[in-house]
Amino acid sequence: MSDETKAAIRTFIVENFLFGDNSHPLPADLSLIDNDLVDSTGILELVGFLEERFGVQVADADIVPANLDTIERIAGFITRKQAA
Amino acid sequence: MSSVRSFEAGDVDAVADLFQRLLRKSAQPPSDDLKTYLRTLFIDFPAAEPDLRSRVHVRADGSVSGFLGVLPVEMEFEGRRLKAANCGTFACDDRDGDPFAGARLLRDVLSGPQDLSFTETSNDVSTDMWRTTRATVLGPYSLEWLRVIRPSAFALEAAAGRLSALRLLSPMTRPIDALFCRRGEKQSWSHYAPLAGKADAFVIDAVSDTEFAHLCRQFVRHFPLRPAWETPMLETMLGHATRKALHGERIQHAVKTRSGKAIGLYLYYGDPGGIGRTVQIMAEPGQEAIVIDCLIRNAHARGLVGIRGRTQPALLQAMIGKKCAFLHTSSTIVHSRNPALLEALTSGRAFLNGLAGEGWTRLIGDRFG
16 A cells, blocks of 8 residues: 555545644554544545545445554555455 | 344334434333334335335444434426435444444435435434535525514423423413513514414314325425325325324314415414424415414414424515524435436425425324333
């Protein structure tokens, strides 16, 4: 998975869930759920972003923490989707 | 792995539990009455369609953690029949299990075969979720109108919603309200007194479900986007609406000329001393204001202290000058991929809310024994 993908995801999260606060460390393995950064509403925004930015189709069954809970998992999920 | 699938009879107990805990905010176990009703409404309902079903979110261990109730509605737009999904009852368990359950349920339902999806009872959290799916919040359909009739009794009744013992003070409100209404003012937002007007030329008539259904079909035809109601379906819905124990006695009237021609109708619930809840107002175009006058007069005559209901664009226009207050409690939201439908909805040419929503079900306003 590319650093560029992770950077784009990170930027989206900072802008939309941290309201532009770049001071948050936001490591790639930080759980977005456990840290209350994303909920059911936020996840729909994130999915919309992933579909538009990376040109992938996210199925309802894909919307699970295993795919979307950390920047690392999201980037891995995008890589798998693009390779499929 | 968690999943989303159609609501089945075996899920009724779990969904009733979600409804009781999350929507009714009750610690009591759900009654058999509620369970039976959920099955009647969401599985056995006459309009049920195999490809437009209510959905449940199921955890990896098979337990149900979310529910989105779907009531199929056949609608009509410019002579074409449409399928619509009325998505009112939306409940998801706490976020510890699967915080994405609500998102998956909503996406799953909105990706169905229907031309149009809508809800009229969306709270702020659900509204944010709908918005992220590119749904549209319809402002003119999302307001509650409120007409205060007896101000001090109204204030007491509103407060008694949280502390019922306050109703013991209600005798004290009568002289205060009598003073308000003796002041000889014209209509005011703070109190109501019936004045001579056009409504005097009309009579109100308690009507049967069959006549009411017939009139609903007559008045709804003026809307380019509307439910394609058949009389038996409307009678079934009115059967569901027979009782709303939490809202009071049902009042179902037609407004007629002295020669017997119906120009409108209303359906509301309310007891003397209480705040009435209006489910539906309909009228021939241009007659809305008279029907609203007749409704408020009836509520006043029956001793209600206030009456409220949901707006529609045509009613909003007619309420100008009626000294109503407007507030927001829940939103009407629509989702469609069809631009023509969205245009009809955003321009106020659609009939939504009330009987074209969830207002007729027992889930709103009834007690389950």
